[in-house]
Each structure stands twice: as structure tokens, then as C-alpha cells.
Amino acid sequence: MNISVGFLMVIIALALACGAAVGWAFAASRGRAGVDAARAEADSARAAAQASREQLLVAQGQQARLEDDFERLAEKSQEESALLAALSPIAHQLGQVDRYVRSLDAKNAEQFARIGQQLANDAKTTVQLASTTQSLASAMRNSSARGAWGEVQLRRVVEAAGMLAHMDFDEQKASAGFVDSGSASGAGNAVSGAPSKGRPDMLIHLPGGGQIPIDSKVPMGAYLEAMEISPSDLERAKERAGHLTDHAKAVRSHVNTLVKRNYPGDFANSPQLTVMFLPSEALLSQALDSDPGLLEYALGQGVIPTSPASLLALLRSVAAVWRSESASAEAAEIVAVGRELVDRLSVFVDHLAKLGKSLQGSVKAYNSAMASLESRVLVSYRKFDSLGEKAKALQAPPQISSEAAQIREATAPEL
Structure with a gap:
């Protein structure tokens, strides 16, 4: 675009120069009379050429400025492209952050709705609690209820x-x-x-x-x-x-x-x-x-x-005294049972001593009976054989060992 403007300006300058030459030739052919007019036209042509030259210079200056602007825009475009390339990961992260924030906003909205519902329920409960508290306070003002x-x-x-x-x-x-x-x-x-x-x-x-x-x-x-x-x-x-x-x-x-x-x-x-x-x-x-x-x-x-705490401590102390009293009563009962056992054991030992003496007397009587049987009774029994009559066989009495016949004496120190 800048080259076309410069080429156009050159064509305009050449056209102006040609016009001036044609004018000068025309003036020369007309003679001296038209010299002044030709000179005037030449001056006008020169002024026009000067104006064209100035416009060309202005157009060249504008072209230079446009080229500088184009270069700056190209450099800025490259910088912006590099910046966009550098900011691309950040933009991706910002997109993720935006999605997270939107999700968080949705969750917050849901939680706020729940909180609002909970606050409404709490307000309702508070009203009911206030009513119940008022009823309780009224009841506590009644001496019978208290x-x-x-x-x-x-x-x-x-x-x-x-x-x-x-x-x-x-x-x-x-x-x-x-x-x-x-x-x-x-x-x-x-x-x-x-x-x-x-x-x-x-x-x-x-x-x-x-x-x-x-x-x-x-x-x-x-x-x-x-x-x-x-x-x-x-x-x-x-x-x-x-x-x-x-x-x-x-x-x-x-x-x-x-x-x-x-x-x-x-x-x-x-x-x-x-x-x-x-x-x-x-x-x-x-x-x-x-x-x-x-x-x-x-x-x-x-x-x-x-108060409830101090009364509980007092009653626990009383309960401990009762437990101690119960233990003492059980100990006294054990002592009484022990004494009764000692008394009964003494009576049992007396009976056992009497039984031993009786057994000893029985053994002596048994021995005396056996001696009488062998020395007196069996002598008469044998006379039946001499008379020719067979006596019925007698069964021998059981033998009592010396250990069984002897009464064991007590050796324990308690006896």
C-alpha cells in the first residue's frame, strides 16, 4: 500500500513536468507576446511542482511513520502472542479455579440453605423451649409442685x-x-x-x-x-x-x-x-x-x-459405716460359730473316750468268754464223742487280731 502511494506521486510529478514543457513550447511558438503568459504558467507549474514535491515529502513522511507503526504493531503482536503463550497455563489454572469457585459457591448455597432450615428449626425449638421453660417456671412457683x-x-x-x-x-x-x-x-x-x-x-x-x-x-x-x-x-x-x-x-x-x-x-x-x-x-x-x-x-x-452432691457424700459415708457394721457382725457370728464348734468338739471327744473304754471292756469280756469256752465248755462237749454219739460240728468264733483288739491311745496335744 505504501509503494502504490509513492508510485502515484512520481507519476503526478512527471505529468506536471510534461505539462510545463508543453506549455513552454506552446508559448515559444506564439511569440514574444505570450512570453509573459508562458512565464506565468511556468511559475504556476513550478509552484504546482513544488506543492507536489512537498506533498510527496509529506506522503513519504507518512509512509515512514506508517512503516514504523506497522513495525511497532508487529512487535507488539509478537509480544502479545508470546505473552498469551506464557499466560496459557495460568489461564488454564484460572479456568480450574473458576470451576472450583463455582462448585464451592453451589455447595455454599446448599449449606446456607441447610443452615437457614436449621436456624428455622432452632427458632421453632427455642420458642417451644421458652414455652416449656415458662411452664416449668410457673410450676416451680407452686409450692406443691416444688x-x-x-x-x-x-x-x-x-x-x-x-x-x-x-x-x-x-x-x-x-x-x-x-x-x-x-x-x-x-x-x-x-x-x-x-x-x-x-x-x-x-x-x-x-x-x-x-x-x-x-x-x-x-x-x-x-x-x-x-x-x-x-x-x-x-x-x-x-x-x-x-x-x-x-x-x-x-x-x-x-x-x-x-x-x-x-x-x-x-x-x-x-x-x-x-x-x-x-x-x-x-x-x-x-x-x-x-x-x-x-x-x-x-x-x-x-x-x-x-445439696445433692454433699448429701450424696453424707449418704455414702453412712453406707460405708453400714458395710463396716455388717463386717463386724459377720466377724462376731464367725467367732460365735467357732466357740460353738469348740464346745461340740469337746463333747464329741468325751463320747469317743467313753466308746474306747467300752470297746476295751468288750475285748476283755470276749477274751474271757473264749477262755471259758476252751477250758470249760469244750471239755464237756468232748464227752459226747466217748458216748458214741457224734456231736454237731461247731463253727469256730472269728479271730480278733492283736491290732484290732488294742485300743489306740490319743497322742495329739489337743487331746
Whole structure:
């Protein structure tokens, strides 16, 4: 394309030169009169040739620039081709990454859908749990329901300790002369400190006929009110502390009630203490935190506040005492059987000695009889032969060896 433009410019320049020559020839033939016109035309032709020459130079400059641009484009194309060749593995890897990302996005979308479904189920469960919790909280505000729950927890702890009903403990057993606490006489006994003849929730039997009364108490009204306030809620911190203080007062009030009932007075061999069972660890710990002197006060009054863990430890100790008592009883029984065996063995030896003496007398009597037979009886028996009458043959008595005839004497040191 650049060569055609240059060739065209050369043709144009030659045409212009030819035109100028033709004009000059025409002017010369016209004479002097047309010299000026010819000169003017020649000047015009020269101007046109100069313009053509300038245009040719411009066209050559443009051709040079176009060639430079073409070379640069060719070099750039080669560089881009090399770059594309170098980037081809990266492009392949990017394609794999793209496919992996698309697969990962699909999996994430599926997982997000599952998570959304799980969150919906969790929200539903949370609503149900909130409803159940509300129902449970309402039930725990009922004193009868709380009492039943406390008794169930108490029985579970006792069973976990390995104790057996009616052997190691009794439930709701009234002592002799039980008087209803609601009667006038019952109130008088409680105030005077005399035996209340009450009905504890459980009696733990001890070796030697002792008993430990256990009463289950569930003070949860103020505790539930306090738990409804978050510990991080600083604005209601004072209100929460007030509810916990009321909870500690309620526990102390139950201690005073058990002191007035005086359960240990109903049992002669009681260790003079009453166990107050709280069916939750938090009930006891929160009360002791709010009233640090509560435990010392209760112990001083003969009341032991316990939670499931501490009561289990106490009952395991009682069970260990029972096992020790059972082992001692078995050892005493073995000693008694041994003594009886010694006594009976002594009697048996006496009888055996008498039997030996009797056997010895029998052997002497047998020997005497044999001597009498041979020296006295058989002499008369032989006279029948002299009379001519054959006597019936006699069977010889059995012989007794010397070893059998001799009674063995005892040589053991015990005899």
C-alpha cells in the first residue's frame, strides 16, 4: 500500500513536468507576446511542482511513520502472542479455579440453605423451649409442685448412694405419738422444744438403732425472680441483689422451722442433727453467697444444709459405716460359730473316750468268754464223742487280731 502511494506521486510529478514543457513550447511558438503568459504558467507549474514535491515529502513522511507503526504493531503482536503463550497455563489454572469457585459457591448455597432450615428449626425449638421453660417456671412457683420435685430429687440421691428402702431408709415415716403441726398441742411442742412427733421426708437408719431425719425444702420464689435478671444488667443489679437476699432469708426461715420441729427429739439414738436438703446446687450456693453466716448459724442449730452432691457424700459415708457394721457382725457370728464348734468338739471327744473304754471292756469280756469256752465248755462237749454219739460240728468264733483288739491311745496335744 505504501509503494502504490509513492508510485502515484512520481507519476503526478512527471505529468506536471510534461505539462510545463508543453506549455513552454506552446508559448515559444506564439511569440514574444505570450512570453509573459508562458512565464506565468511556468511559475504556476513550478509552484504546482513544488506543492507536489512537498506533498510527496509529506506522503513519504507518512509512509515512514506508517512503516514504523506497522513495525511497532508487529512487535507488539509478537509480544502479545508470546505473552498469551506464557499466560496459557495460568489461564488454564484460572479456568480450574473458576470451576472450583463455582462448585464451592453451589455447595455454599446448599449449606446456607441447610443452615437457614436449621436456624428455622432452632427458632421453632427455642420458642417451644421458652414455652416449656415458662411452664416449668410457673410450676416451680407452686409450692406443691416444688415439694414433689424436692422429694423426687431426694429419693434419686438416696438411690444413687446405693441404699435400699425399708432397710437403710424410710420415707414419710411418722414417729410414735405423731401430732399434726397444725393442732394446738403440736404448736405447743414446737415452741417448748419438746419432741414434735413430726413426719420428716426421710429417715436414714444408722448402725445401733440411730436415725438421721432429712427434710426437703425448695425455696425458689425469690431465686427465680433473681434469675430473670441478667448479671450483666447493671441497671437492675441492685434489684437482683435484693431478690438473692430474700432467697437467703427464705433458706434461713426453713432452718428455723426445722429447729422448732425438733426431729432429733423423736429418736432416742439420734445424733441430734437434722439434714435440710435443697434439690439444686445453685439454691444453696446463692443463699450462702448472699448470707455468709447462714451455714455457721444452721450448724449451730443442729441443721445441716445440703445439696445433692454433699448429701450424696453424707449418704455414702453412712453406707460405708453400714458395710463396716455388717463386717463386724459377720466377724462376731464367725467367732460365735467357732466357740460353738469348740464346745461340740469337746463333747464329741468325751463320747469317743467313753466308746474306747467300752470297746476295751468288750475285748476283755470276749477274751474271757473264749477262755471259758476252751477250758470249760469244750471239755464237756468232748464227752459226747466217748458216748458214741457224734456231736454237731461247731463253727469256730472269728479271730480278733492283736491290732484290732488294742485300743489306740490319743497322742495329739489337743487331746
